[in-house]
Amino acid sequence: MKRLNICLITLKFPPDSQDGEARVFRAYYDYLKSQGHNVKVITGKWQKKIKDPNIIQLKLITKRFLWIPQFNYKVALFLIKNKLNFDIIHGNGPKGTFPIILANQKKFISTIHDLGPFETSFHKIPLAKFFLKFIAKKSTYITTVSEFVKTELKYFIPQINSNIIFNFYNGIDSRFKPYPNEAIKIREELNIDGPVILYIGRIASYKGVEDIIRAFRIAKEEIPDLNLVIGGLPDYSMEKSYHQWKNSFKDIKFIGFISDDEIPFYYTMGDIFITYSYASEGFGLTPLEAIACGTPVICSSIMVFREILQDSAIFVPPKNSKLLAKEIVKLLKDKELREGLIKKSQIYIQKYRWDVIGNKLENLYYQFQKLNH
16 A cells, blocks of 8 residues: 555644543554654644654643644644645644644544533633534544544534544553553552552543542541552643642642653552543543553443443442442452453453554545545
8 A cells, every 4th residue: 555644733742741632643653654654743842852853843832822823823834834745634633623724724634532612611712612613514534532422523513424424442552551560669659558549631620530539538438548649730720729639638649740651550550540530531541541551440430431441340420429439449348349350351452452443544544545636
């Protein structure tokens, strides 16, 4: 097959950021490069320089929404100068796709990870629904990360032709496996003795982190040596709450940013991984990664988590800290239940491998190219 010239546009990109949507595009990049394609990534620079000449990081003012005009303008300018060199231009979510439209590019692919602006009222970006609709209608092809998102997309934006929407589940790369020795070292570094419940992800209002903290407090009454480790950074709306938690809850380990290399070690360290969102999720990558590292998962019972995890996790209705605490205690005290869940889920997650998913994406790219020639 012909080698393609591909441009991936994403606001954030690992290892500079561990945002879940960014990690999906990192996996796309790695797979497409491994297949011999010429791939460029256009992204922002947030914390660290990525030493890869194919990854172009744009300098941005990273506070609040000041990055929006900068990112859109700089990406659009790049595409105007270089668009004839690309067979495929693929935007990551509305933030990665809108600059493509500004550049007057008529044919492009967009990935929509979730329909958050339609589901909840916590989104602070003005006109978020409008931009998502606008991008969806302008896209040549749309990829989603779950059947749930695909169904929501057709429901909330019925004008879209169903034939242009393709669902590709996210995957787990080979780095995610148990690392017992490294996990022991992290426990020692954090001075942890006793069972660990773990959350890794963005600290956003819909993620239910405050509910996890409440459940930890309740469960700790029955398991006094219980520990809670929280990894990830807050978005702008949660910065104040996050700093209040750090000041108030000295028995909780707030790790902040976790490097790409260390994330599997932290997953392995946990006795239970918890993700407890109540809305705005399009997939559920972190619980699958935790499972791959041999850690059982408790998560909220929202529809998309049930689709992705099926019977490989314990489900708890969202916003119910007491019931969450009950399930934490139950799972920690029942070794047979814990081991059975791990064994079952290890077999199940084999379907979520990037080589399988990347091949499907690659075939869509070839289909796109034929359509536009």
